[in-house]
Amino acid sequence: MPSIKGLNGRFALVCWAANRYTARLESNQSKARTDMKTIRVRITAEELEAKRISDVLERAFEDDGNPVTVYEASPDGKIWAAEILLFDVNPDEAAGIVRDRVGADAFAAPLEAEELPDINWVEKSLEGLKPVRAGRFVIHGAHDRDKVVPGAIGIEIEAALAFGTGHHGTTAGCLEEIDRLLSMREYDRILDLGTGTGVLAIAAALKSRQQVLATDIDPVATTTALENARLNGARHLVQGFTANGMEDRRFQLYGPFDLVIANILARPLMKMAKSIGANMTRTATLVLSGLRIEDGPRILFAYGCQGFILDRRREKDGWLTLTLVRGRKMA
Numbered sequence: 001m002p003s004i005k006g007l008n009g010r011f012a013l014v015c016w017a018a019n020r021y022t023a024r025l026e027s028n029q030s031k032a033r034t035d036m037k038t039i040r041v042r043i044t045a046e047e048l049e050a051k052r053i054s055d056v057l058e059r060a061f062e063d064d065g066n067p068v069t070v071y072e073a074s075p076d077g078k079i080w081a082a083e084i085l086l087f088d089v090n091p092d093e094a095a096g097i098v099r100d101r102v103g104a105d106a107f108a109a110p111l112e113a114e115e116l117p118d119i120n121w122v123e124k125s126l127e128g129l130k131p132v133r134a135g136r137f138v139i140h141g142a143h144d145r146d147k148v149v150p151g152a153i154g155i156e157i158e159a160a161l162a163f164g165t166g167h168h169g170t171t172a173g174c175l176e177e178i179d180r181l182l183s184m185r186e187y188d189r190i191l192d193l194g195t196g197t198g199v200l201a202i203a204a205a206l207k208s209r210q211q212v213l214a215t216d217i218d219p220v221a222t223t224t225a226l227e228n229a230r231l232n233g234a235r236h237l238v239q240g241f242t243a244n245g246m247e248d249r250r251f252q253l254y255g256p257f258d259l260v261i262a263n264i265l266a267r268p269l270m271k272m273a274k275s276i277g278a279n280m281t282r283t284a285t286l287v288l289s290g291l292r293i294e295d296g297p298r299i300l301f302a303y304g305c306q307g308f309i310l311d312r313r314r315e316k317d318g319w320l321t322l323t324l325v326r327g328r329k330m331a
């Protein structure tokens with residue numbers, strides 16, 4: 001996720017950064033994890049300026065995909081911070097790279113660069129997280145197993161190098177839709193595309209007690225999802241493999257799908273519209289998330305070309321979750 005703004009931005013950022021750690025480790029197997037350096041470059045300013053700087057950073061580092069985030073840095077909201085993570089450089093080099101890339105006059109605000117301690121950020125960030133309720137689901141860590149109230153469906157997610165604990169507005173939006181949709185009727189073939197920790201696939205499997213396919217472009221996510229499925233007693237219900245989008249031929253063995261949940265990002269989802277549409281039944285339901293509010297119209301247009309119309313929209317923390325239907329208008 002190249003840029004995640006809003007209240008949950010910091011958490012999402014560490015998760016995404018951890019995914020990048022993994023990707024880089026895989027592309028450079030000989031390097032031990034302890035050799036990896038992560039440098040945080042932080043620029044503080046008042047709100048509008050910090051948001052503008054984060055947009056500048058995002059554009060300047062778009063091709064490399066370095067994670068950028070912007071968040072409130074003081075309790076009174078007067079100070080905001082725009083941050084970017086760089087890898088395998090020294091703090092001074094990182095500051096220089098950022099200055100070179102964005103141009104010396106892009107902002108006057110002070111810039112600090114520091115090396116992040118070599119700790120497992122995801123594990124660290126999960127330790128303090130409280131259980132999240134979304135629909136009938138309660139997503140929690142091992143330490144909060146006893147917090148699942150009667151009648152709720154508890155999903156335990158272990159700290160791992162994958163995205164999806166329910167704390168992000170997109171995950172919560174999808175969980176609420178899964179709860180709503182699977183309460184109304186049964187589906188034959190369900191896919192969680194971009195599964196991350198597997199949280200959505202596990203939710204759908206536990207709620208429906210039927211098979212769900214979970215795929216991700218990141219092999220670490222696929223493994224994590226299956227491991228989490230096992231932890232939640234749903235391993236027999238969740239199948240998974242690693243694939244980029246839906247072009248892979250293996251989808252034909254599991255599809256066509258009548259329910260697909262894809263919490264990715266607007267840009268990849270735009271590109272995938274045709275292949276997602278082609279792997280779904282004529283009468284089908286599609287939940288899309290990872291979208292900013294302003295992405296709505298172009299997503300509706302792209303999926304409209306595949307015969308989908310809007311059934312429901314949810315907004316959470318500035319993120320949009322769209323439920324689309326094809327071949328039927330849902331109640």
Ligand code: SAH
Binds near residue numbers: 170195197217243
């Ligand atoms: N489903 C989880 C995770 C969402 S994060 C949740 O709702 O919380 C988005 C996930 O999509 C990441 O795990 C990322 O690796 C995966 N992803 C990104 N691009 C993808 C692509 N082209 N094909 C499949 N998965 C992709």
